[in-house]
Structure formats: C-alpha cells, structure tokens
Amino acid sequence: MQIKSLADLLRVARAAKPQKIAVAAAQDAEVLKAVTHAKSEGIADAILVGDETKISGIANEIGIDLSQFEIIHEPQTQKAASRAVEMVRNGEAGVLMKGLIGTSDILRAVLDKEKGLRTGRLLSHVTVINGPVGQERVVLVTDVAMNIQPDLIQKKGLIENAAQVARVLGIAEPKVAIIAAVENVNPDMQATIDAALLAKMGDRKQIKGVKIDGPLALDNAVSLEAATHKGIQSEVAGQADILVMPDIEAGNVFYKSIVYFAGGAVAGMIVGAAAPVILTSRADSPQSKLYSIALGVIAAGQC
Amino acid sequence: MQIKSLADLLRVARAAKPQKIAVAAAQDAEVLKAVTHAKSEGIADAILVGDETKISGIANEIGIDLSQFEIIHEPQTQKAASRAVEMVRNGEAGVLMKGLIGTSDILRAVLDKEKGLRTGRLLSHVTVINGPVGQERVVLVTDVAMNIQPDLIQKKGLIENAAQVARVLGIAEPKVAIIAAVENVNPDMQATIDAALLAKMGDRKQIKGVKIDGPLALDNAVSLEAATHKGIQSEVAGQADILVMPDIEAGNVFYKSIVYFAGGAVAGMIVGAAAPVILTSRADSPQSKLYSIALGVIAAGQC
Numbered sequence: 002m003q004i005k006s007l008a009d010l011l012r013v014a015r016a017a018k019p020q021k022i023a024v025a026a027a028q029d030a031e032v033l034k035a036v037t038h039a040k041s042e043g044i045a046d047a048i049l050v051g052d053e054t055k056i057s058g059i060a061n062e063i064g065i066d067l068s069q070f071e072i073i074h075e076p077q078t079q080k081a082a083s084r085a086v087e088m089v090r091n092g093e094a095g096v097l098m099k100g101l102i103g104t105s106d107i108l109r110a111v112l113d114k115e116k117g118l119r120t121g122r123l124l125s126h127v128t129v130i131n132g133p134v135g136q137e138r139v140v141l142v143t144d145v146a147m148n149i150q151p152d153l154i155q156k157k158g159l160i161e162n163a164a165q166v167a168r169v170l171g172i173a174e175p176k177v178a179i180i181a182a183v184e185n186v187n188p189d190m191q192a193t194i195d196a197a198l199l200a201k202m203g204d205r206k207q208i209k210g211v212k213i214d215g216p217l218a219l220d221n222a223v224s225l226e227a228a229t230h231k232g233i234q235s236e237v238a239g240q241a242d243i244l245v246m247p248d249i250e251a252g253n254v255f256y257k258s259i260v261y262f263a264g265g266a267v268a269g270m271i272v273g274a275a276a277p278v279i280l281t282s283r284a285d286s287p288q289s290k291l292y293s294i295a296l297g298v299i300a301a302g303q304c
Numbered sequence: 305m306q307i308k309s310l311a312d313l314l315r316v317a318r319a320a321k322p323q324k325i326a327v328a329a330a331q332d333a334e335v336l337k338a339v340t341h342a343k344s345e346g347i348a349d350a351i352l353v354g355d356e357t358k359i360s361g362i363a364n365e366i367g368i369d370l371s372q373f374e375i376i377h378e379p380q381t382q383k384a385a386s387r388a389v390e391m392v393r394n395g396e397a398g399v400l401m402k403g404l405i406g407t408s409d410i411l412r413a414v415l416d417k418e419k420g421l422r423t424g425r426l427l428s429h430v431t432v433i434n435g436p437v438g439q440e441r442v443v444l445v446t447d448v449a450m451n452i453q454p455d456l457i458q459k460k461g462l463i464e465n466a467a468q469v470a471r472v473l474g475i476a477e478p479k480v481a482i483i484a485a486v487e488n489v490n491p492d493m494q495a496t497i498d499a500a501l502l503a504k505m506g507d508r509k510q511i512k513g514v515k516i517d518g519p520l521a522l523d524n525a526v527s528l529e530a531a532t533h534k535g536i537q538s539e540v541a542g543q544a545d546i547l548v549m550p551d552i553e554a555g556n557v558f559y560k561s562i563v564y565f566a567g568g569a570v571a572g573m574i575v576g577a578a579a580p581v582i583l584t585s586r587a588d589s590p591q592s593k594l595y596s597i598a599l600g601v602i603a604a605g606q607c
Contacts, residue, residue: 250483
C-alpha cells in the first residue's frame with residue numbers, strides 16, 4: 002500500500018508486524034501519553050526503561066494504567082538509554098524512543114562503538130508531511146532537526162536515508178528535489194551549487210534508486226503549475242517526493258511553518274541507525290506524536 | 305487602524321490617499337490584469353509605461369479597457385523603467401511596479417545615481433502574511449527574495465526597513481524575532497550568533513523603535529505556548545510582528561510554504577528606495593497581487 006496521507010501511516014502500522022518500542026528514560030508524562038495512545042490505537046507496544054518510581058508517580062497523576070507495559074527499572078538516565086539500545090540490538094524491541102533524556106545523550110548510546118546501533122551510515126532526521134494543498138500524497142523532508150550545515154557527501158547521505166523511508170512508504174523510485182531559493186545555478190548561492198552537483202550525481206548513478214533534480218525552489222518542486230510557469234523541464238519538478246533542504250535553518254523553518262501556519266501534523270524519526278529512533282518534542286501535537294510512532298513502526302526492520 | 309489581516313490591507317488602501325502606480329514595461333498580461341483589478345477595487349490608478357502596441361494587443365486579448373489608464377509609449381524596456389522611475393521621482397506616481405522586465409533591470413533604474421530612487425538605505429524585500437493558525441494578526445517576514453546571505457549590518461537594515469512597514473500597518477513598536485533553527489546561542493550556527501548580536505544591538509538602541517530578541521526558532525517566535533514550553537523569558541517570543549530569516553533559503557522556503565502548504569495569500573514589496581517597488585511574480589495568485597498593490601499604496605510616501 003502506498004501511503005497517501007499521514008492518516009494512512011496509522012492504517013499501515015496497524016496492519017504491520019507488531020513492534021515493541023524501547024523507551025529510554027520513560028519518566029516523561031508526554032511520552033507516556035504517546036505510547037499509551039499508540040497502544041490503544043493498536044499500533045505498537047512499549048517497554049518502559051527508566052525510573053520506575055517516577056514512572057508510576059506520573060502514570061498515577063495522568064491516569065495511565067501501567068500494567069499494560071513492561072517496565073525495566075533503571076533510574077540513571079544514561080544507563081537507561083544504554084539498556085533501551087541494548088533491547089533494540091537484541092531484537093527485544095524494534096524501535097527506540099527518547100524519553101526524559103537529552104537528544105545528544107540518547108544519540109551517544111546509539112552511536113556507542115561496541116554496544117550501539119551503528120551502521121556506518123549517516124544519522125539524519127526525516128520528516129513526513131501531507132502534501133501541498135490539493136495534492137493527496139505525502140512529502141518527505143530532510144533534514145529539519147539534526148544535520149546543521151550538511152556538506153555534499155552528507156547531503157548524499159540525507160538523500161539515501163530519506164529514499165529508504167520513501168520506499169517503505171510505497172514510493173518505489175522517489176523523486177528528490179534539492180531545494181534552494183531559486184532554480185538556476187548561481188555561483189553566489191552554495192545551495193544551488195550543491196543542488197546541481199547532487200542532480201548530476203543522480204544522473205551518474207552515484208546515488209541509486211532515485212531521480213534527483215535541483216536546484217529547485219519549493220514552489221517548482223511541488224507544483225507542476227509553478228514548474229511549467231518557469232519552463233522547467235524535469236522529471237522531478239512539480240512532483241517531488243523528497244525535499245532536501247539546504248541547511249537546518251531552512252528545514253526547521255519549513256517544518257514549523259507546516260505546524261503553525263498550515264495547521265498540519267508531522268511525523269518524524271532519525272534514520273541511519275540499526276533501528277528507527279523516535280524523538281518527539283513536547284511541542285508536538287498528540288496527533289503528530291502518534292504519527293511519528295506509526296512511522297517508526299512501519300520503518301522498523303527496513304530502515 | 306491597525307492591520308489585522310491581509311484583507312484589511314484593501315480596506316486601508318481604499319481609504320488612503322489615492323496613488324498612481326507607474327508600471328515599468330507594462331506589456332504583460334498578468335500585470336495588466338492586476339492593475340485593472342486594483343483599479344476596479346478602488347485601490348489605485350496606474351500609468352502604463354511600455355510598448356503601446358503590445359499593451360493594446362494584450363488588453364484586447366484579455367478584455368481590458370485601456371481607456372481608463374494613462375499610457376506612455378516607450379518600447380525599449382530599460383528606457384521604460386527609467387521613465388517609470390522618473391515619474392515616481394517627480395511625484396507623478398507614488399509607487400513603482402515591475403512589468404515585463406527583469407528584476408535586476410528595474411533595480412538598475414531604481415539605483416541609478418543621478419536619476420534613480422536611492423535613499424542610502426539598504427534595499428530589501430518585505431512580505432506580509434496572515435499570522436499563525438488561530439491568531440488574528442499579520443506577520444512581516446524578511447528577506448524572502450532579495451538579499452541572499454545578509455551580514456550583520458545588512459540584517460540591521462532588514463530590520464529597519466521591515467519596522468518602517470510595520471509602523472505604517474499600525475504596529476507602533478514592532479517586536480522583532482531573529483529566526484534560527486534553535487533558540488540557544490550555538491557557536492556552530494552563524495544564524496544564532498547574528499541573532500544574539502542583533503538582540504543586543506536592540507537593547508543598546510543601536511536599532512531604534514523596535515524590540516528585538518533572538519535566536520528564536522519559528523515556533524517560539526510566534527506561539528506563546530511553544531515559548532512557554534521552552535521556558536523562554538522574552539517580550540518578543542510568541543508574539544513577534546517581524547520575522548527576520550537567517551538567509552534567503554530559509555526565507556524563500558517559508559514564503560512558499562505559506563502559499564503551497566498553508567494555502568495562504570501573501571503581500572510583498574521592496575523597501576528602501578524613495579518609493580515602494582512592487583514585484584509580483586507570475587505564480588502569485590490574483591489575490592496576492594492585489595494585496596501587494598494595496599501594501600504598496602499604503603506604504604507610499606511613508607516607506
């Protein structure tokens with residue numbers, strides 16, 4: 002089934018192989034609500050690794066029945082992360098999720114050379130959003146949260162990671178738009194230079210399984226009408242499945258404009274480790290958190 | 305009257321002192337439609353400078369009655385731009401508008417040392433959009449179209465130009481958020497460094513008449529809830545009137561996400577010359593073009 006909307010993520014996750022989520026430092030009200038929500042929706046089960054006393058206290062306060070979850074008591078945050086990572090490595094869980102722990106701390110456990118989830122690939126963040134107004138499809142965006150100023154080789158990694166997610170969502174040969182502010186190569190704009198190089202690397206099969214074009218501005222990447230207006234001949238323009246943002250500033254602004262100005266939901270996860278890593282933030286809506294968990298479940302074992 | 309929405313621009317423009325728009329190289333169907341629309345809405349009159357034969361041909365084709373407009377025949381594009389600029393300098397028109405001429409070509413006429421509209425200020429693009437979902441207010445964004453990689457002093461200019469527009473829209477002391485991907489100073493992220501410096505320049509009154517804070521991510525710039533979540537103490541966070549984008553990539557992606565993902569309209573103009581300069585693009589909706597003209601009319605003589 003090809004995913005056409007964020008709501009489809011829930012349908013597919015329900016039909017997918019059941020997954021357990023190992024939550025690192027689960028003593029967080031928002032995260033406990035999210036995994037309870039996911040369980041009640043039939044999407045995933047969770048193993049709560051963390052401070053059992055605090056987890057129980059929070060569960061009492063917000064009215065969550067903990068008997069439905071396995072709890073592993075580990076009050077030290079970094080140890081909880083290591084334990085959760087270990088469960089994923091052992092196959093006891095298929096997805097890792099961040100609880101009350103800093104992003105850099107959970108990633109330290111993921112990147113541990115001996116006991117982590119390293120694959121040799123770049124770690125990057127992939128966001129899935131509903132497509133532009135009037136288009137019934139999803140669009141993948143990278144990287145809105147993790148890689149600050151990716152260089153050319155890192156952008157190749159961003160594309161490969163996002164393409165893997167796209168294929169899991171049923172997009173066999175994803176169309177990748179490398180975004181800049183304009184669609185022409187301009188030597189004063191590094192984003193346009195990287196974009197042209199990545200497009201040619203796609204032509205030469207240095208990046209496989211995708212169709213790449215760039216530079217493209219956001220309008221001509223997602224709107225055929227805008228692409229036609231500009232006279233752009235491209236197999237990607239107007240119908241991009243993956244938008245590669247020039248840097249974290251553009252990515253982050255885009256992501257947050259979807260939430261605050263378009264009123265839309267988002268799903269996101271970190272790709273490139275041996276299993277999906279879900280990092281929801283407190284400001285995410287309950288719907289977005291559920292979609293992120295569904296995305297992680299669908300991608301488990303495949304990304 | 306304080307402008308609370310893009311629709312308010314039309315109301316205020318109708319009530320404002322009548323303005324004439326000098327259109328440079330008016331032989332463009334979209335531009336002719338836009339000024340006709342503006343005239344029928346009672347917002348502005350236009351003087352069409354350009355190739356009269358072509359203007360008449362287009363007007364016939366799209367059914368526009370040219371007798372309502374003054375036409376100045378000047379078939380050479382660059383001369384038409386100079387003539388339109390001259391009319392603005394002489395006070396025969398209050399607003400300059402781009403027709404079938406490249407942006408750099410019309411700006412060359414604007415920046416002409418002897419016959420242009422120079423003021424010594426930076427030229428920059430200011431966009432006005434409707435506020436985030438659930439907020440009845442407008443937000444100004446800069447620079448989504450002109451300054452590629454503004455340095456600190458240029459960002460000071462962006463703020464001053466946008467603040468002038470904000471005051472014209474009834475925002476007496478605009479709150480300015482300097483946007484980055486995160487709200488903490490991070491030495492690896494130049495956008496956060498510039499933001500911190502600009503905020504301090506605001507504190508020291510090196511930039512006057514505004515309240516500035518940054519770095520702020522888009523969410524905590526426009527949502528009080530998101531700012532509270534992050535524990536940010538600030539007079540600007542959550543209620544920014546002006547969003548200063550780190551660079552043209554972030555600005556352009558934001559602007560286009562408003563149009564294509566939020567389905568919203570936009571108004572925009574170039575500020576910093578002796579009169580507003582309107583550059584609508586073919587891809588703008590008729591509504592956005594009308595709003596841009598209204599913005600130019602309101603700002604005429606004041607920006």
